[in-house]
Amino acid sequence: MPIAEKDVKWVEPPKLGLFDYLYVPAVVTGLMTTARHMFQKPVTQQYPEQEPDLPPNYRGVHRLNRDEQGRVKCVACYMCATACPAHCIDIVAAPSPWPDREKYPETFVIDELRCIYCGMCEEACPVDAIELTSLYDLTGLSREEMIFDKEKLLSVYDQTKNSPKDPVRTSAGRLSVASEPPRETPKAS
């Protein structure tokens, strides 16, 4: 669609006077700007000594949440694995040993090297079992080391559950029944 004439804004470059053509005053202005910056406080964060102040929605290493009895909260529904655009989640489901759910993950493996940290698993999870934490310094010496299994992911939960940056977003380990409308979830404190 052609753009209407009233939407077109005509601009003219500012007229240069003799003062502007001298060029030297403009250079001096530029020099003053850089000189002023020399005395401003640096924005550098000294990383290893000074931890970065990450926003609360930072997407770092995954964790598998536990319910209040310390069991894995996951119900092995495969929603996260389905939502994952990088196909980095591998779940093997087994009949649950506990009466409150049908299935539980026998293994739950995330390839942290393949993950793109998009957070879609977190959004897909119906029981808030998988969450991305603010752990950013993820390193390993081999590829095998970067494939996180269930125990490793649960240990990430134990490591981060008390961090103010990573609140456990739901308090209950209870599940809503799929045929019922979603239950009101208590707000995270």
Next chain:
Amino acid sequence: MTPFHFWTTAITIAVVLFVVLHVVAYMILVERKVSAWMQDRLGPNRVGPWGLLQPIVDGAKMFLKEDIIPSHVDKVFYILAPGVAAFTALVALAVVPFGPTDPSQPERYQFVIAPNIDIGILWTFSTGSMAVYGVILGGWSSNNKYSLLGSLRSSAQVISYEIPLGLSVLGVILYAGSLNLERIIDWQVQHGWNALYHPLAFLMFVTAAFAECNRLPFDLPECEQELVGGYHTEYSSIKFGLFFLGEYTHMITTSLLFAVLFCGGWHLPFGLTDGNEWYHTALKLVSILGKTAFFLFFYVWVRWTLPRFRFDQLMGIAWKLLIPLATVNLVVVMVLREYEAPLWALTAASVALFVGATAFAARQTTPPVIRRTGNIHGLPTRV
């Protein structure tokens, strides 16, 4: 004629070389630190307190790195080039005073390697411009199109800017009546700093010297975005270090020249340096080295302020602006000298020439093109 003492000269050379090499090392730190401060960063701060040992580590790195000579280079010139670059830059320092000098008392110690050389400034200019041989040999022998392009640009640039560099300093020489740098300082001690009488020449000299040193905004020979690394792309280890050494020594030489030719050398106003006591000598030394340090800082300051020129702009500045202006300026200075006009007339003429030339250039410039913002798809642009 100044008496020649072998050991005095030898010790002076040793001290000057020692100081210059260390100043070069620390200039690189200053460059990095100042650039960091201007960009609101901290700069190198890990090696030693405030990063003060960084140059030593950098130097050790230069020496310990693997020295690669690519198989496709012309070995003789490839090895010769960094040596030429460093040697010519260091040799140019020989006649530049770095402390108190007094041509009327030749028996006293003069703070110059070679005191009382009558061709003085010519020696500095000629050896300084020889440094372009290092660049050209390096670029040509590397057998690499980017290196060659970089060195071609450099040769064109340095040859072009030699002319305004020489022309702008001629007015100073006309008044001092000598090419000898000590005598030029002496003239300024008696009459006042040249920067007051030749402000336009000073401006053009500084501009041309920036281009001579291949410093931003004129660092096209090593323009990273276009030429990978410029003429020293194929160089590694200490050979690369020698190119750097040459470039920074050139900066030190020209900074000393700014101080000596235009800012009175070791002279300070209000009679602070009138005398021959030891504290006068110390003050003179501090004065000239302080001025040099300021100009070295100015190099760094300008580097992080002004963006690089385009190559045609660079050539335009030299041939269409600096050379005509410097010629007219020289003619004006000659006329004023011939009719023995007072010195303030020089200042007035200089300023008038600068403003007049700007007004002339502003009239010549075509009026700016009207542009418009917004979506212009399918519409002819009105120009």
